[in-house]
Amino acid sequence: MPQADAFHLSGAAARKYQDHSVPAMFAPLAKATVKKLGLCENDHVLDVACGTGALTREIIATLPGRGRVVGADLNQTMIDVASALTPASSHSVDWMAADVTDLPFDDHSFDVACIQQGLQFFPDKPAALAEIHRVLKPGGKLCLTCWSAISEFNNGLAEALERHVSHGAAQKARAPFSFRDGDLITALLDDAGFRVAEHDIITLHRRFEDLRAQVLALPVEQDMRAKGDAVIDRVLKDIADHLAPYDKDGVFIVPQEAHFFAATRA
């Protein structure tokens, strides 16, 4: 995923995110999240930092009755991909570009708000949670997921980038895992006026069938390409060596863990 401070993604980056990262991680995480979420008939649901809509689409497919579902993301390019993939449904579905700290909704508009792998990228986390609190109805639910540990794939990738490419590229690979402390997230939620009702860990098993294609779909692609093909080969070899314990008949299957929080708005 993109670095924490530069969220202006090109259309090509948004499409690569949808084609590679969504099936590998964000769609399976969305499925696991919605199973735990327990949506109610006719809920109005806001998916903040929705990206290309991995979780939003799962919500649309699962929500009973005729609810309202909104996917909002800072990047118009992500929203463009999301809206092109909107499934047919009985719900009212809207996509919009919006910053989480300035949401274009009235107070108390939603029953449920979700943030799937977005919190770690928000520069002002208390302001983001305060704004979500504002647009949720009293008693409404906030569901959020955030990686709880750096995966061995990203560890191996970051170490290889540090060795062969640059410190900046290694930092980009680590950025999605930069906010992992569950106690800190609980305290942030508490301070923003939420009561944590559930905190659990979701474990995914990410498959790497084509390591080269999957690595070159990441935001570090340009950093690697700038160093030339020989460096790319060295990075890929180091990652493959690092992942050897996860090799199952030529496919690397690597666990990746996320915090799942469900919290109630006071």
Ligand SMILES: C[S@@+](CC[C@H](N)C(=O)[O-])C[C@H]1O[C@@H](n2cnc3c(N)ncnc32)[C@H](O)[C@@H]1O
């Ligand atoms: C790792 S992606 C997750 C996207 C999506 N939730 C998913 O599961 O595929 C993080 C998303 O956070 C969005 N984002 C970052 N800062 C934001 C902000 N201040 N307001 C709204 N969205 C933001 C990015 O544009 C990006 O789409």
